[in-house]
Amino acid sequence: MRQDPFANLDKKTFRQAIIELLESEYKLLGSHKILELIANDIVELEYKYHPRKKTNQFGSLSWISTSDQNNKPKLGQKREEYKQEVIELPYVTEEDIELKRQNVSKTEHDMIRIARLTKAAKKQGAMLTVEELAAIMNRSTATISKRIGEYHNSHDDVLPLKGYILDMGxxxxxxxxxxxxxxxxxxxxxxxxxxxxxxxxxxxxxxxxxxxxxxxxxxxxxxxxxxxxxxxxxxxxxxxxxxxxxxxxxxxxxxxx
Structure with a gap:
């Protein structure tokens, strides 16, 4: 039987490490829900006092993409002439693990990941392309384009892709x-x-x-x-x-x- 690659990822998060520490070292036994709430509070405190770490957490991917400070490209402008931005993308998250646990369809999961990646990039001042998403997610450009179309047909927002923002293509x-x-x-x-x-x-x-x-x-x-x-x-x-x-x-x- 083929093993689910997401099956054990939730056991390797910072949040889970806190829960195990509370159980094994501090002997805080009892309601697992209480331990989860304590762990969540500690994680939030960590982000509050060390905000930089929030952009470089479990499952993140460092990426260089086009800055959203660029204008619509001029005729003949080379790709390397674009301003670039170094960003941290939420490549694999606890949401992905939970979606797998819920047996969400591959199509729906792809749309959720595309939206998460493009919006995270835009929040950091960058714009992803269809080609970049295909490389990051290991999908064909045709599949990514199809998923983007499906997303737009079922949502009232527009994904902040480079081609849309710069009015290209x-x-x-x-x-x-x-x-x-x-x-x-x-x-x-x-x-x-x-x-x-x-x-x-x-x-x-x-x-x-x-x-x-x-x-x-x-x-x-x-x-x-x-x-x-x-x-x-x-x-x-x-x-x-x-x-x-x-x-x-x-x-x-x-x-x-």
Missing amino acids: RGTTHKKAIIELYEQKVQPPDIARKTNHSLNAVDRYIKDYERVKFLIRRGISTTQIKHMTGRGASVIKQYRKLIEKYHPEYFDSDNDK
Whole structure:
């Protein structure tokens, strides 16, 4: 029978070492729940008085990634010209051990790990890529991209990936999320917070969307809108779908779909 690689990891944590010390050396026998609470309090005190250790704990991974202080890359800019940030990622955590114990599906576990890794990186001023996540998690880029799509389909936030934050590539996930929130009457500052974008970026997407919406209402075709706005066909089509969803009255049988 194949052994679960997560089976014994919870026996090697700092928290578990405290529990064993209290039992073996201090002879504090009795309710295991009480010992767990004491251990939790000691761990929190350790983090409070030695905060640096919280970023370099059990199962952490040192990584160098792109700083979120970079702007959208210029044409021909080399990867090595990006500002970099050294970060500590929560590679294997007690949450992973518990999820395995609960027999959470591999797909769900992957989504949880991707969200945890990308958000931890952003909190430390860095932005992970799909390729980096694939290397860290030992998955193909296709699998990581699929999991990211599944996450966005089931959550109302946008993962702070490099491509989304710097508006790189052909994907329109971040634009869609921003406009969905806008159409739901969420205020731009709250949209910026939820989607890990600057307020300027959010305002820019809303302005573009409103331009497209105005032109569609005037009966202008997708091809014409592309030329008039200078935006790509994929972006125009994405906005058009959103307008169809929230403003179906703008369309009639004569409009170019």
